Amino acid sequence: MDSRLSAQQMSTVLAKALANKQFSHDDSAIIFQDLSFLGQHIRQLKKHFPDGTLHAIAAKANPLPAVLNYLLPQDVGVECATLSEVFIAQKCGYNPEKIVFDSPAKTVDELEYALKAGIHINADSFNELERIKELLGRIQSKSIIGLRINPQVGTGKISITSVAGKYSKFGMPIAEFEEDIIAFYKNNDWLTGIHMHIGSQGCSLGQLIKAAQILNTFLSKIKNDVKWVDIGGGLPVEYAEDESTPPMQKYVDALKKNVPELFQGTYKLITEFGRFVHANAGWTASWVEYVKSYSGVNTVVTHVGADQLMRRIYQPDNWHHDISITDKTGKLKPINKTKKYTIAGPLCFGGDIIASDIELPIIEEGDFILIHDTGAYTLSMWSRHTSRQIPKVLGYQNNGEQFEVLKKRESLEDVYNFWK
Numbered sequence: 001m002d003s004r005l006s007a008q009q010m011s012t013v014l015a016k017a018l019a020n021k022q023f024s025h026d027d028s029a030i031i032f033q034d035l036s037f038l039g040q041h042i043r044q045l046k047k048h049f050p051d052g053t054l055h056a057i058a059a060k061a062n063p064l065p066a067v068l069n070y071l072l073p074q075d076v077g078v079e080c081a082t083l084s085e086v087f088i089a090q091k092c093g094y095n096p097e098k099i100v101f102d103s104p105a106k107t108v109d110e111l112e113y114a115l116k117a118g119i120h121i122n123a124d125s126f127n128e129l130e131r132i133k134e135l136l137g138r139i140q141s142k143s144i145i146g147l148r149i150n151p152q153v154g155t156g157k158i159s160i161t162s163v164a165g166k167y168s169k170f171g172m173p174i175a176e177f178e179e180d181i182i183a184f185y186k187n188n189d190w191l192t193g194i195h196m197h198i199g200s201q202g203c204s205l206g207q208l209i210k211a212a213q214i215l216n217t218f219l220s221k222i223k224n225d226v227k228w229v230d231i232g233g234g235l236p237v238e239y240a241e242d243e244s245t246p247p248m249q250k251y252v253d254a255l256k257k258n259v260p261e262l263f264q265g266t267y268k269l270i271t272e273f274g275r276f277v278h279a280n281a282g283w284t285a286s287w288v289e290y291v292k293s294y295s296g297v298n299t300v301v302t303h304v305g306a307d308q309l310m311r312r313i314y315q316p317d318n319w320h321h322d323i324s325i326t327d328k329t330g331k332l333k334p335i336n337k338t339k340k341y342t343i344a345g346p347l348c349f350g351g352d353i354i355a356s357d358i359e360l361p362i363i364e365e366g367d368f369i370l371i372h373d374t375g376a377y378t379l380s381m382w383s384r385h386t387s388r389q390i391p392k393v394l395g396y397q398n399n400g401e402q403f404e405v406l407k408k409r410e411s412l413e414d415v416y417n418f419w420k
């Protein structure tokens, strides 16, 4: 299975969406979501990890209820960074034990809610564990409770999404607090889980494995029954052809080789992949609204920018999306004649530039720009700056044989209500 969708595949789906009148100029842009591709990624996860592993898919990568509904029958869980994500997962029908609540800022009320509902909780600190202890003194709970540790394996290539440096705002740093953490486990038999997550994109296979080794060594020192071992997410994915990222199989093979103890059935494993599942399953098509040529620059004005692609726009050196161009019917434009273009988003600041000075086929008004690999951490990070309407999200299966609207385009009234 290819790890990414090709420009040709996207163009075929776009042409079908246009022919089926799923996409009109009024839509401005559409976020496509390949549900078949998503399903394949879930199957890959299940194939490589032992049966019974809880794959809690990170909602922060893509929280759309329609997508969570699609994933539900595939017997996965949801990793939640906020109570709102917990609420979405519950409304989508996920059982509480499959909801993993990881927020670092849980209030007492939120903890009480999660404990009463039997949701899996990973505490971020001793401070939070003390709150849980107090609550458990007065309420009954079926929740599994774990503690997030920071294995301190160092930051990855992208500092803002790395969380396992010597200092991190997340988790208990293991080198500094080893004895205290061991003592806490020993004295509190309700603490039966352990959790780590070292970063999202930019962490090397070496760092991921080293973190698992540190966790495993630490587990051997805890003398109580830790049953639930949550290794987080963070497997990087490909955003460009020349990138080499470890496939899931390589990651799991390396885990099995270096930390076989985690695969011997002693523990119940939990994973929290977001990007691996979603990133390459989504892409965005925007009408080209204008092509303006002056000051030696050909500027293409499109309908998405920093609203959808926050990371790309603000940190272009760290985040990349390939771009392809089709004509108004969705057919890829020939690459034998090209020009340099700057692709500009619609927002009201000069830095809202998706790509600068890149060689692309000749672009005309009414063409489409396809932005690859927008399935994770794009729509879910939507910025309301200048109040643009969130585009329609169109799901499809079998290369566009079936379409289904996963989220309607926001109306002007919806935007008004957001701010009201």
Ligand SMILES: Cc1ncc(COP(=O)(O)O)c(C=O)c1O
Pocket: 058, 060, 061, 079, 102, 197, 199, 200, 201, 232, 233, 234, 235, 272, 273, 274, 275, 276
């Ligand atoms: C605690 C936690 N788990 C899982 C993830 C998902 O990471 P990724 O999407 O890279 O797999 C994140 C992302 O930031 C996270 O913070």
